[in-house]
Amino acid sequence: MISADFIRGYVDLLVLESLLDQPSYGYAISKRIEELSRGQYEMKETTLYSAVRRLEKTGAVTSFQGTHSQGRARTYYRLTEFGRRFYDEKCEEWRQTVALVGRFVRDPH
Amino acid sequence: MDAITTYVDHIFRSLPPTAEVARARSELLQMSEDRYRELLAEGVSEHEAVGRVITQFGNLDELADDLGIRSELDRAGRPDAPIDLSHGEAERYLAVRRRGAWLVSGGVLVILLGIAQLVLFSDGAGSDPHPLSLVAFFVAIAGAVAGFIVAGASMSRYDRLKDKELRLEPQVAAAYREQREREQTSFVVKIAAGVAVIILSVAIPATLDTMYPDSEPVTNLAVAAMLVAIGLAVALLIEAGLRRGALDRLTAEGDYAPEKRASNSLTGRIAGPYWIVAAAVFLAWSFIGNAWDRSWLVWPVAGVLFAAVAVGIESFTPKERSDGGR
Numbered sequence: 001m002i003s004a005d006f007i008r009g010y011v012d013l014l015v016l017e018s019l020l021d022q023p024s025y026g027y028a029i030s031k032r033i034e035e036l037s038r039g040q041y042e043m044k045e046t047t048l049y050s051a052v053r054r055l056e057k058t059g060a061v062t063s064f065q066g067t068h069s070q071g072r073a074r075t076y077y078r079l080t081e082f083g084r085r086f087y088d089e090k091c092e093e094w095r096q097t098v099a100l101v102g103r104f105v106r107d108p109h
Numbered sequence: 110m111d112a113i114t115t116y117v118d119h120i121f122r123s124l125p126p127t128a129e130v131a132r133a134r135s136e137l138l139q140m141s142e143d144r145y146r147e148l149l150a151e152g153v154s155e156h157e158a159v160g161r162v163i164t165q166f167g168n169l170d171e172l173a174d175d176l177g178i179r180s181e182l183d184r185a186g187r188p189d190a191p192i193d194l195s196h197g198e199a200e201r202y203l204a205v206r207r208r209g210a211w212l213v214s215g216g217v218l219v220i221l222l223g224i225a226q227l228v229l230f231s232d233g234a235g236s237d238p239h240p241l242s243l244v245a246f247f248v249a250i251a252g253a254v255a256g257f258i259v260a261g262a263s264m265s266r267y268d269r270l271k272d273k274e275l276r277l278e279p280q281v282a283a284a285y286r287e288q289r290e291r292e293q294t295s296f297v298v299k300i301a302a303g304v305a306v307i308i309l310s311v312a313i314p315a316t317l318d319t320m321y322p323d324s325e326p327v328t329n330l331a332v333a334a335m336l337v338a339i340g341l342a343v344a345l346l347i348e349a350g351l352r353r354g355a356l357d358r359l360t361a362e363g364d365y366a367p368e369k370r371a372s373n374s375l376t377g378r379i380a381g382p383y384w385i386v387a388a389a390v391f392l393a394w395s396f397i398g399n400a401w402d403r404s405w406l407v408w409p410v411a412g413v414l415f416a417a418v419a420v421g422i423e424s425f426t427p428k429e430r431s432d433g434g435r
Contacts, residue, residue, distance in 0.1 A: 025139075026136055026137075026139055026140040026143070027139070027140045027143030027144055027147075030140060030144070031147075042165065044165060044166065044167025044168070044171070045137055045140045045141060045144075045165060045166050045167050046137065046166065046167030046168055046169060046171045046172055047167055047171055048140070049133060049136050049137055049140070049172065050171045050172050050175050053133070053172075053175050054175060057175075074139065075136060075139075
């Protein structure tokens with residue numbers, strides 16, 4: 001299990017990734033993150049909502065009312081162009097972080 | 110599903126009903142319900158599903174800044190945090206306060222009735238009161254004191270509400286404000302009638318004394334009548350004051366506006382001790398000074414003084430609305 005503290009700076013990246021291919025709604029995003037985490041990380045609902053709301057305010061995602069397969073109304077979130085660029089920036093930031101920290105990580109002897 | 114709604118409602122209940130909060134509530138509720146449904150579909154038991162949904166829910170603290178509810182969250186748990194009162198609790202509070210009002214005002218009435226019969230059955234000018242009458246008087250005082258104690262004890266159950274801001278569901282609060290508005294006229298009439306009766310009652314012995322200068326029975330009857338009138342008027346003042354005080358408390362108006370909480374419903378709180386002290390003065394003067402012919406003067410003086418205090422409290426405390434300091 002990876003601690004929530006460690007992931008904190010990358011919650012936005014996880015959420016944006018779930019929206020890359022198609023618009024999605026709250027629980028579906030949550031499930032997507034759960035699947036890719038393979039039990040190593042669990043995002044709380046409040047963390048997810050807080051991230052989505054923040055991304056909406058900065059213009060990275062837009063929301064619209066839609067109905068999913070079982071006919072229930074859901075708030076869907078769609079990635080904007082700015083959101084895509086923001087995702088790319090976050091990925092680049094992550095690669096640099098990995099490279100940076102990697103320089104300090106020695107193989108065990 | 111009800112368990113999930115109840116849980117989410119509970120999490121959100123102390124937050125202000127802004128659009129941002131409402132949206133967060135509905136989104137989070139939707140997510141939790143979706144998760145719950147899926148868990149059930151996977152064959153998880155209801156109990157287990159509720160538990161997992163709640164574990165995964167998280168903490169509102171994360172949302173505080175996004176929702177603009179930081180100040181509300183930070184206040185929760187602090188001594189000045191507002192108390193949430195359900196409709197049922199508010200009704201019980203009103204019922205206890207009203208019973209307290211009847212006990213206090215009834216107690217004061219009983220004290221004054223006890224004195225009235227003491228005066229009525231005394232034999233002649235300057236003579237000691239009839240022994241049986243004296244016994245009845247002390248029984249009345251004892252009964253009244255018991256009433257004051259019961260009233261004080263039952264009302265002190267709500268001491269935890271003291272100095273706190275109360276928060277009711279919006280429609281419940283609106284209903285109480287409406288009720289307070291409706292009772293405004295009867296409140297003013299009760300206070301005015303109470304004061305008028307006290308002042309007029311003092312005139313009874315004075316007038317009859319002039320008409321029948323030397324008639325002892327007439328004087329006694331007049332004083333007794335005055336005491337009964339004062340008793341009824343004082344009971345009316347206390348009842349009106351306490352009743353209004355309870356409603357003010359629930360609607361946070363008048364002297365219950367947070368900055369004014371300390372000085373509330375003084376009429377009700379001082380009434381018991383006030384009239385017991387008056388009874389003590391009366392007894393001391395009567396027995397020690399052997400002044401049974403004059404000591405009844407304590408009562409008109411006490412009555413008018415009480416009326417002055419009651420009117421002062423009810424009319425000179427600010428009644429303007431307060432938004433609860435938010």
